[in-house]
Amino acid sequence: MCTLCALLFVLNSRGPQHAAADGAEPALPEPSAAQISAAYRRLCEMKPDVDIDSWQFALLTRGSPVAQEPVQTVRVGGVPVDARIADDLSQMITDARAQGLKVYLSCGYTDAGAQEHIYNRAAERYGEFRALSIVGRPEESEHRSGLAVDITDRYYEEKTAALENTELFVWLKMHCSEYGFILRYPKDKKAVTGMIYQPWHFRYVGEEAARFMTENRLALEEFLDLYRFADWDRP
Ligand SMILES: [Zn+2]
Known part of the structure; x- marks a missing residue:
C-alpha cells in the first residue's frame, strides 16, 4: 500500500x-x-520523470481554457481523437473486446461548436450550475483536446454513476493505466476536479504517469502539483 x-x-x-x-x-x-x-x-x-509541459498533460478544467487543439485527429471506435493516442486507445478497445466485453465510444474530440451544443443541452436539462460539473464550459472541456474519450458498453441517453457496475467499467478501471489512460473524474475527487463522478470519461496521460496516478489515487490536478510544488517545504 x-x-x-x-x-x-x-x-x-x-x-x-x-x-x-x-x-x-x-x-x-x-x-x-x-x-x-x-x-x-x-x-x-x-513521481515519474516526465515533462508536465508535454502535450499529454494539458490541463483543461474550470479556469483553464483550452490551450491546444489536436494537431491531427483520426477516428477510433467511430469517434475522432488526437492521433497521438490512437494506437493505445485502439489496443485498449481490442483487448477489452477480446475479453468478450462490448465497447461503445460516444465522444472523443469535439470542436468548439459541437461542445457548445453539448453544454447548452446539459444546461437546459440540469441548469447551468450543475452543467458546469458535468460537461464544463465549451472552452474548458477536455474533449476539446482530443485526449479524452467517453467509453461505455452501449449507447446511453443519459450517463450516470450506475455505469460503474458494468463489466466494461470494472475492466477499464483495472486496466486503463496499462494503455496510458486514467479515470479522469473519480468518485471521491469532486473537490479537486470540480466535476461529478464520471465512470465513463477516460483521459490519456501516457502509461508511466497513468500507472503512478492510479496506484496512488491521484487526480491529474494532484499529480501536476507534485511537480509544481515539489520544493514547497524545503529550506
Ligand atoms: Zn467525457
Whole structure:
C-alpha cells in the first residue's frame, strides 16, 4: 500500500470516538502534520520523470481554457481523437473486446461548436450550475483536446454513476493505466476536479504517469502539483 493510501486508510478507518469505550477496536490516532508531510514528500520523490509541459498533460478544467487543439485527429471506435493516442486507445478497445466485453465510444474530440451544443443541452436539462460539473464550459472541456474519450458498453441517453457496475467499467478501471489512460473524474475527487463522478470519461496521460496516478489515487490536478510544488517545504 502506498504511503498516501495508508494515510487515507487510517483516516477512513477511524471510527467514532466512542468506539473504544464500547469494546470495539480503539480509534486510530490521526496522522500528524509531520506524517502527512512525509507522505507528500515521498510522493514527490517517487513521481515519474516526465515533462508536465508535454502535450499529454494539458490541463483543461474550470479556469483553464483550452490551450491546444489536436494537431491531427483520426477516428477510433467511430469517434475522432488526437492521433497521438490512437494506437493505445485502439489496443485498449481490442483487448477489452477480446475479453468478450462490448465497447461503445460516444465522444472523443469535439470542436468548439459541437461542445457548445453539448453544454447548452446539459444546461437546459440540469441548469447551468450543475452543467458546469458535468460537461464544463465549451472552452474548458477536455474533449476539446482530443485526449479524452467517453467509453461505455452501449449507447446511453443519459450517463450516470450506475455505469460503474458494468463489466466494461470494472475492466477499464483495472486496466486503463496499462494503455496510458486514467479515470479522469473519480468518485471521491469532486473537490479537486470540480466535476461529478464520471465512470465513463477516460483521459490519456501516457502509461508511466497513468500507472503512478492510479496506484496512488491521484487526480491529474494532484499529480501536476507534485511537480509544481515539489520544493514547497524545503529550506
Ligand atoms: Zn467525457
